Amino acid sequence: MSIEYNNNECFIDGVPVQKIAKDYGTPCFIYSSNEIYKNFNEINESFSNEKRKVFYSVKANPNLSILKLLADMGAGFDIVSIGELERVIKIGVSPEKIIYSGVGKSEEEIIRSIEYGIYCLNVESFSELQRIAKISEKLGKITPVSIRVNPNIDPGSHEFISTGLESTKFGINLKNMVKAFSFANEQTFLNLIGIDYHIGSQIESLEPFQEAIISVKKIINELKKSGIKIDLIDMGGGLGINYKNNKTPTLKQFGSIINKTISDNDLSSYNIIIELGRSIVGNSGFIVTKAEYIKTDSEKNFVIVDAGMDNLIRPALYGAWHDIQPVIRSKEKEILYDVVGPVCECTDFLGKDRLLSVNQGDLLIISSCGAYASSMESNYNSRLRPPEIIIKNGKAFEIRKKEKIEDLFSREIIL
Numbered sequence: 001m002s003i004e005y006n007n008n009e010c011f012i013d014g015v016p017v018q019k020i021a022k023d024y025g026t027p028c029f030i031y032s033s034n035e036i037y038k039n040f041n042e043i044n045e046s047f048s049n050e051k052r053k054v055f056y057s058v059k060a061n062p063n064l065s066i067l068k069l070l071a072d073m074g075a076g077f078d079i080v081s082i083g084e085l086e087r088v089i090k091i092g093v094s095p096e097k098i099i100y101s102g103v104g105k106s107e108e109e110i111i112r113s114i115e116y117g118i119y120c121l122n123v124e125s126f127s128e129l130q131r132i133a134k135i136s137e138k139l140g141k142i143t144p145v146s147i148r149v150n151p152n153i154d155p156g157s158h159e160f161i162s163t164g165l166e167s168t169k170f171g172i173n174l175k176n177m178v179k180a181f182s183f184a185n186e187q188t189f190l191n192l193i194g195i196d197y198h199i200g201s202q203i204e205s206l207e208p209f210q211e212a213i214i215s216v217k218k219i220i221n222e223l224k225k226s227g228i229k230i231d232l233i234d235m236g237g238g239l240g241i242n243y244k245n246n247k248t249p250t251l252k253q254f255g256s257i258i259n260k261t262i263s264d265n266d267l268s269s270y271n272i273i274i275e276l277g278r279s280i281v282g283n284s285g286f287i288v289t290k291a292e293y294i295k296t297d298s299e300k301n302f303v304i305v306d307a308g309m310d311n312l313i314r315p316a317l318y319g320a321w322h323d324i325q326p327v328i329r330s331k332e333k334e335i336l337y338d339v340v341g342p343v344c345e346c347t348d349f350l351g352k353d354r355l356l357s358v359n360q361g362d363l364l365i366i367s368s369c370g371a372y373a374s375s376m377e378s379n380y381n382s383r384l385r386p387p388e389i390i391i392k393n394g395k396a397f398e399i400r401k402k403e404k405i406e407d408l409f410s411r412e413i414i415l
């Protein structure tokens, strides 16, 4: 979603951003619940039916209130750690609505998810399969598993988030796939229910998703020849959002094309899951930050703000672009600035070469911070994590309190 201006003042869902900054301080995260409802409903209506379900990928934004909002709309949950598992359980989600992905599940994490009785573990290597089989036998439980294959598809996004290529650590490659499925199929304590893949994130066209379905159809045919039958296909997530002027497909277009490709490839009898993160919450979130200093005596002009790479690491990590606007628009002349944080790293920038009219003390608002922003935060430079606010029914609610100095060292021991 985009912010709205009324008399040159910025609003989110009818609430003045300046008022939120005054009440909760800066930096702070603000989310629009309307945007999350809209996105979830759009994909749910265009994709879901008896056999097709939308799961939310918790890593995009794991705030309990956001999880609850999605759970109330009927989402399932894709998790990658015991921490995410316990978050989802904490808000009362039934374990049969949880799928566990990730390449490095520890013994403790596997035991916990088996004890809860989650829907399925997505297995990413042969040695993980062996470990889960052994633990299941010890616990005397039969564990449902899917195997993540690596279909070797280039989704055309940043190399750090292109997970479906053979050169990455993810999934089992096509060469070893039949061996892994056969092994799983033979284990008394494993129930092989499905195949899983996730080709990448911030994918801006529909073709790679269609290509992946066609590739999986071939894999399923090959498995059939070896007498292996599955009934679940987990297609992962990855639909991109508009950060700049990039034109990504809508959730509706995505849902429709996936459904069409499923039918065209005769896969309608399978249970199908998609695990979306960014496209559901990405454009619901903003960071509001204050200009602490204006520095115009260097080679470049800098606005030094009170948010940094500890709050939003995407620009530093992937060179990602986030829109930055003043909260109150002024008529003063705009000049080019790099918007940078206070962290002691050259990579601590939020936006480069932005035309802004800004003075010390002014507020700026950074868009598209709903996904992979607060979830990727750190305490680097011993900085405090900011509060998170959500707008619901035209009112602002705090859904995470600002960290306190005591929180910073509450687990440390002075020798």
Ligand SMILES: Cc1ncc(COP(=O)(O)O)c(C=O)c1O
Binding pocket: 057, 059, 060, 078, 101, 102, 198, 200, 201, 202, 236, 237, 238, 239, 275, 276, 277, 278, 279, 371
């Ligand atoms: C296995 C898996 N599923 C789903 C997702 C969600 O991806 P996105 O937020 O791009 O939809 C990810 C993200 O990396 C993932 O690794």
